[in-house]
Amino acid sequence: MAFDKKKVFYFSQTKSVPKTASRDFFGIRARLALDLAEMKLPVLPGLIINSEVADEIEKVDYKKDLESYFMQFSEELGKAFGDENHPLLIKFVISPNMVISQYPILHNIGLAKDTVEGFADKVGGTFAANEILFLIIGILKIEKMIAESTGDKKYLATVDKTIDSVKKDFKSKEKKQKALSIIEKYEGLLPEGFFESAKKQIEVMLARVSYLLEVDEQNDHDTAILIHPMVYGNYTKDSSSGVCTTRNVITGEKVIQGMFYNNAYDELFSPGKNISQFDKKYVSQLTKTAEQLEDTFKDIRQIRFTVENGKLWLIEQKSVEQKSTASLISLYFDLLKRKIIDDKTLIQSLKPEQLTELLHPVIEEASVKDLDSISGGVSGAPGAAVGRVYFSTEDLLDAKRL
Structure with a gap:
């Protein structure tokens, strides 16, 4: 044949x-x-x-x-x-x-x-x-x-x-x-x-x-x-790997956020450095790639990349699951400003329940910038209620009587 x-x-x-x-x-x-x-x-x-x-x-x-x-x-x-x-x-x-x-x-x-x-x-x-x-x-x-x-x-x-x-x-x-x-x-x-x-x-x-x-x-x-x-981030001394998001997933600031790992295949067992310390030419490439991805998918994306022999390759990209409403609003207004989307698309993209997040009090980022950081993370739910949990009928009835 x-x-x-x-x-x-x-x-x-x-x-x-x-x-x-x-x-x-x-x-x-x-x-x-x-x-x-x-x-x-x-x-x-x-x-x-x-x-x-x-x-x-x-x-x-x-x-x-x-x-x-x-x-x-x-x-x-x-x-x-x-x-x-x-x-x-x-x-x-x-x-x-x-x-x-x-x-x-x-x-x-x-x-x-x-x-x-x-x-x-x-x-x-x-x-x-x-x-x-x-x-x-x-x-x-x-x-x-x-x-x-x-x-x-x-x-x-x-x-x-x-x-x-x-x-x-x-x-x-x-x-x-x-x-x-x-x-x-x-x-x-x-x-x-x-x-x-x-x-x-x-x-x-x-x-x-x-x-x-x-x-x-x-x-x-x-x-x-x-x-x-296949490419490998540990192939030569000028090779590396990393992962970043197309913008800050908490504030929405249009700056890529993430880590890179020198001479390492991935982040496992490898001490990473902030992406801001990465070679400027790679940061520039990733920043350009980030904007293209956001323009195409109308979403904040995660990028996994590898540099081998001094050349950057995009390995994977996907939606970021954990991101704040503030970051999404920032994204949508950026897309609107550059005429990637229109007013109607912006309004339809936001759900009413998302906007309630903005009504909850939050800690000003500037007020904690000088505090020592133990570890990183992403924003959690702001909380909508407080209460108590009871694991038996007896405990519940006792609490009711008080």
Whole structure:
């Protein structure tokens, strides 16, 4: 069967998918990624294998065609598949048309025998070992779903046993375990050739994901595959990661708020610094991105980002759940002033119950600015009532008699 190039789409900050392409075949996650690319934000490049062909990939000769797209990944990130010094790793996002996906996100594809040592040199041996375990648990979850879909109980039992073993390795106190030793431990329990090379690993993973989509009864031929290259905030000394909001979620001041983590993959176990101390060029990029997101979504957003080799990438953005009414009003008036929304939209965006928050007394921010801060946080509910709680009828009756 011939590979249908018209069903595969490449996008990046500078290149979008043709308007004639039907997004109905992209799945929700791929559509969200594409939205950011169309805003020309600093998103990682991506490849969408649409739902019409995603469950047929294992049956076609796609290698040369997909390699041309992967070369574009290499050009944008300065890495390459199988490169011992700068290995390009990718992730698969299985993208159905459902808001909640049952499928796992598959990370670190391309981390094989020919690349793992070079990767470890950049990020450290312990981190590389953990990423190998993440990769293994990902393919095992796919194998488990295949076994469940095909009714292969014997294979399912084997996979479950292997998953339990990997989970124990995750919890192991032996933090200095080497990535290569983990590969040697599990390669015989995974699909043949999985760790042979980076390119072979991609072939195996694509084939197994495609086969899963073919045999999974819950897939109604509406699930696409989104492929992204991966970046790491601990890759080099000039790499970092962070998270920020598009403005102050309490006061509504139009200044990005958040933390960044030097030479760290994420905020876990990493001492962070206030985003105001971040390199000015990145703050400028994030500030511009923040305004674009607010203009598009008419909402205060949270941004997760990574800087690798001195280049900033937008990893994720979503709505901020905890934000004050004052911050929303500030946002809406800013949008109104710049003619992004009109008066009617502003009025309709605010609910009457939200306005009651503004009627409650609050502490002036200026009056506490010189006080020592123990920790940060967001504003809570102002409180609408006080009272007592009784946990027995007897206590309630006693209180009533008083």
